Amino acid sequence: MTLSSLAKLVPSVDWDLYVHHLLPSNSAKHPSQIVVTSPDYIAKVSKLVGTETSTRTLQAYLAWRVMFAFGDALGEDIRGPIRRLNSKITGTNPKSVKPRWDTCLDEVNEDIGFLAGRYYVLNKFGGNAKEKADEFVNSIKEVFLARLPKLEWIDDETREKAVQKVDELVRKVGYSDVTPDIMSPVSLSDYYADLEIQNDTYFENYIKARTFAVEEEWRQVGKKPDRSKWLMNPQEVNAYYNPSFNEIVFPAGILQNPFFGSNYPDYLNYGGIGVVVGHELTHGFDNMGRHFDAKGRLVQWWTNETAAQFDEKAECFVKQYSNFTMVDVNGEAIHVNGRLTLGENLADNGGLGEAFVAWKERYDSDKESKRYNNVRLPGLDQLSPEKLFFVNFGRVWCNKVTPAQAKKGVLTDEHSPGKWRVNGAVQNSNHFAKVFNCPVGSPMNPTHKCELW
Structure with missing residues (x-):
């Protein structure tokens, strides 16, 4: 759909502002078309947001989504309640906590997975x-x-x-052997060049990594798809x-x-x-x-x-x-x-x-x-x-x-x-x-x- 046709379908969201915010700063113009995978669903969301839900409820919901999304990267006073909620949903023991090394390993995989993958491949994927x-x-x-x-x-x-x-x-x-080439330190360095990681700022690293991932996705707008990725x-x-x-x-x-x-x-x-x-x-x-x-x-x-x-x-x-x-x-x-x-x-x-x-x-x-x-x-x-x-x-x-x-x-x-x-x-x-x-x-x-x- 074009942005204007999407705006007619979902008038409760300022799509022009949304897309402008996510596009890289050096992007010349908005995409002429975007893919809308579930038009019926998103039209119902527009109605829910536009006329059926109070502003206070929407604010509370959006605040909760931010807390839920970032809570695991914060202190135990935030992680604890979220862990108890997830335990209720999955029927597990809320006192059962993953060792910290496991959590940190998950974060490495999420943020710099290709870089970690190089060492995995060197160690585990050899021979024929x-x-x-x-x-x-x-x-x-x-x-x-x-x-x-x-x-x-x-x-x-x-x-x-x-x-x-x-x-x-x-x-x-x-x-992957192209974008990036897992076996090439130079290729990996180039791929992660815009991601700055510090040794002593866990939460900042968490935010930067997710920002990097979103920007990497939006940098593809208007380009021919990279079939090597x-x-x-x-x-x-x-x-x-x-x-x-x-x-x-x-x-x-x-x-x-x-x-x-x-x-x-x-x-x-x-x-x-x-x-x-x-x-x-x-x-x-x-x-x-x-x-x-x-x-x-x-x-x-x-x-x-x-x-x-x-x-x-x-x-x-x-x-x-x-x-x-x-x-x-x-x-x-x-x-x-x-x-x-x-x-x-x-x-x-x-x-x-x-x-x-x-x-x-x-x-x-x-x-x-x-x-x-x-x-x-x-x-x-x-x-x-x-x-x-x-x-x-x-x-x-x-x-x-x-x-x-x-x-x-x-x-x-x-x-x-x-x-x-x-x-x-x-x-x-x-x-x-x-x-x-x-x-x-x-x-x-x-x-x-x-x-x-």
């Missing part, structure tokens, strides 16, 4: 980890492409463009698919145990990081990612018929996951939101199937030469490599949460709870049912399965 991760991406990509012709619900026109999207998929593994630090245990750039990104932090081990047998690595690779690739074709083409443009590249088929099949997952429940603080069942979690559920299911097929094809073709590592684990002779693939898939999503935190996750997180990320996906897996000999009609092998990618 990058090459092996590329192998996983290649093998799973090939499985996805090989499956496309077998999906009868996709017509030829859409299938051809889906192949193009996979072919043009950009992959980033390990760490990473949205995560190399030490993060996470991964992502960026639809605007059609890229999948795997920081060095997730290329560690239990997701990936250089000495792990392939069946464990494919059940861990392999599923993550398939998960991120499938995000390019979930209910949100599918709207972006091979170049990352938000265009309609699906035919109407294929789009309708997709929606029909996706609805199966919505219904399935909406039947899953967690127990809240009162011992009552609270249902997973199958529509909120749809994209992640599609990615979990697609990633699991793609990773298993990629590993099994590699395993079956390698029985004689033993080029790949699929040695059996001592003491686990009763579990075949096929079974251990699924065991490790379950292992990487093991977690323990309080009932209050579980409820908060169900209400707000686009991911299903860990239990259902695993059990939901294996319920739909014919491979799992065959490997574990699950009777047809049993909870882990229902008669009707949801399937898309």
Whole structure:
């Protein structure tokens, strides 16, 4: 939208003043257009702010948001009440306090994450980890492409463009090597040149770092997007698919145990990081990612018929996951939101199937030469490599949460709870049912399965 059209939609906010305040001082002019991701929501906010809320209430709310945002960086007299509030929300013990070193490490990651990432990469990401991760991406990509012709619900026109999207998929593994180059002290120094850190001014550093981050974001206004830039630090245990750039990104932090081990047998690595690779690739074709083409443009590249088929099949997952429940603080069942979690559920299911097929094809073709590592684990002779693939898939999503935190996750997180990320996906897996000999009609092998990618 243009600023003037946004002003008409949301008249309660002085957008011209807001944008002017955030733009760098050397910026020549305001952007001609800005992206409004949720116009319905922001229009309702305008009404709430403009006519339905008193000035005193708004002032109190804004003051509270400032306190909540900055309270953790202040003294115990401020941190304590906020910690007690968060404990109520998550059901944890308010007396349980993270050691100070842990808090400070979090702050280093938040403020100068790329700089800290250099030392993490030097210490933890060596050998052939990058090459092996590329192998996983290649093998799973090939499985996805090989499956496309077998999906009868996709017509030829859409299938051809889906192949193009996979072919043009950009992959980033390990760490940033351009903006900045993690391995170059000079590049890092240039990147953080405008951020001044003092040894004895913790709160000032906190403010400066957040100001630096906002200014860094707004410096991009009017410029061509930097496709080399990473949205995560190399030490993060996470991964992502960026639809605007059609890229999948795997920081060095997730290329560690239990997701990936250089000495792990392939069946464990494919059940861990392999599923993550398939998960991120499938995000390019979930209910949100599918709207972006091979170049990352938000265009309609699906035919109407294929789009309708997709929606029909996706609805199966919505219904399935909406039947899953967690127990809240009162011992009552609270249902997973199958529509909120749809994209992640599609990615979990697609990633699991793609990773298993990629590993099994590699395993079956390698029985004689033993080029790949699929040695059996001592003491686990009763579990075949096929079974251990699924065991490790379950292992990487093991977690323990309080009932209050579980409820908060169900209400707000686009991911299903860990239990259902695993059990939901294996319920739909014919491979799992065959490997574990699950009777047809049993909870882990229902008669009707949801399937898309």
